[in-house]
Amino acid sequence: MGLVLEKLAARFGPEIAATHSNFGDDTALVRRERIVEILTFLRDDPGLLFDFAMDLTGVDYLGEEPRFEVVYHLYSLRMNHRVRIKVRLHEDDPVIDSAVSVWSGINWYEREAYDMYGIVFRGHPNLTRILMYEGFQGHPLRKDYPKAKRQPTIGPEE
Amino acid sequence: MAVNRARDGAPGYALTTLESMVAWGRKYSLFPLTFATACCGIEVMGALGTHYDLSRFGAEVVRFSPRQADVLLVAGTINYKMAPVLRRIYDQMLEPKWVISMGVCASSGGFYNNYTVLQGIDKIMPVDVYIPGCPPNPEGIIDAVVQIQKIIETGAPRAAERWPIK
Numbered sequence: 001m002g003l004v005l006e007k008l009a010a011r012f013g014p015e016i017a018a019t020h021s022n023f024g025d026d027t028a029l030v031r032r033e034r035i036v037e038i039l040t041f042l043r044d045d046p047g048l049l050f051d052f053a054m055d056l057t058g059v060d061y062l063g064e065e066p067r068f069e070v071v072y073h074l075y076s077l078r079m080n081h082r083v084r085i086k087v088r089l090h091e092d093d094p095v096i097d098s099a100v101s102v103w104s105g106i107n108w109y110e111r112e113a114y115d116m117y118g119i120v121f122r123g124h125p126n127l128t129r130i131l132m133y134e135g136f137q138g139h140p141l142r143k144d145y146p147k148a149k150r151q152p153t154i155g156p157e158e
Numbered sequence: 159m160a161v162n163r164a165r166d167g168a169p170g171y172a173l174t175t176l177e178s179m180v181a182w183g184r185k186y187s188l189f190p191l192t193f194a195t196a197c198c199g200i201e202v203m204g205a206l207g208t209h210y211d212l213s214r215f216g217a218e219v220v221r222f223s224p225r226q227a228d229v230l231l232v233a234g235t236i237n238y239k240m241a242p243v244l245r246r247i248y249d250q251m252l253e254p255k256w257v258i259s260m261g262v263c264a265s266s267g268g269f270y271n272n273y274t275v276l277q278g279i280d281k282i283m284p285v286d287v288y289i290p291g292c293p294p295n296p297e298g299i300i301d302a303v304v305q306i307q308k309i310i311e312t313g314a315p316r317a318a319e320r321w322p323i324k
């Protein structure tokens with residue numbers, strides 16, 4: 001277990017559901033309740049200093065329970081290390097606290113995950129679709145989005 | 159159009175109708191608006207460039223204002239988000255106007271059979287000439303322009319006059 005995961009486990013032991021360091025990539029599966037606290041700790045701890053949220057994405061594990069997953073990829077420019085944080089969310093309640101207050105750059109990633117998977121980021125300043133247009137129906141990257149589904153063809157607004 | 163030249167070299171005269179005279183002028187001064195959203199646009203540049211030289215057919219003055227253009231050349235993938243924009247541009251063009259759908263993407267969605275791509279621009283506007291290919295080569299574009307010229311010359315009905323197809 002890498003240093004990052006050790007620090008995380010020491011501070012948030014019961015919040016961590018699982019960890020691994022396969023191929024040298026530190027990964028922690030955490031519970032969603034205190035996610036903002038965990039991310040703030042990763043950003044601010046003098047030994048961690050994750051100042052760069054490289055990516056946030058959603059995953060749909062259709063048929064598994066919990067169905068959805070949110071993945072954060074974090075990088076520290078000063079310490080030159082990385083960590084991957086994963087959170088599982090249930091299908092009937094795909095809600096997680098927004099991390100925009102921790103890294104403002106994560107804003108558009110959260111909107112993308114909302115747009116594509118319908119994951120709701122509680123407390124996001126502007127949680128609207130970012131790639132699709134407003135009249136789009138459904139969340140296209142969900143595995144149960146019908147492949148041949150067509151959207152209504154929209155005309156120019158009057 | 160009948161042209162008769164006197165044998166002594168004096169200027170002759172031409173007999174024609176006003177319609178065919180107008181059509182003749184129109185045919186050699188097409189102003190295309192290239193609505194290039196993807197890779198097909200690169201082939202349009204090739205067709206307009208010196209090697210293929212679309213200006214030989216009088217259609218090289220590209221207008222990026224729809225109000226000054228009379229041929230809409232849709233070159234590229236059109237998705238649902240872009241569709242209303244394209245339709246608005248079409249509506250802004252003055253009559254008479256013609257539409258060329260270039261490439262499989264614009265014509266039918268092509269291999270983008272997915273959640274976001276419009277399956278053919280003829281869902282939202284009349285199309286006069288389709289160019290097959292992915293991408294069509296510049297000869298295809300030249301051929302489409304010549305087809306448009308034929309439509310103008312012969313006074314054949316434009317697609318707009320039989321649209322929407324029921």
Ligand code: SF4
Binds near residue numbers: 260268291294
């Ligand atoms: S038809 Fe082919 S070349 Fe043209 S826009 Fe589509 S993918 Fe690109």
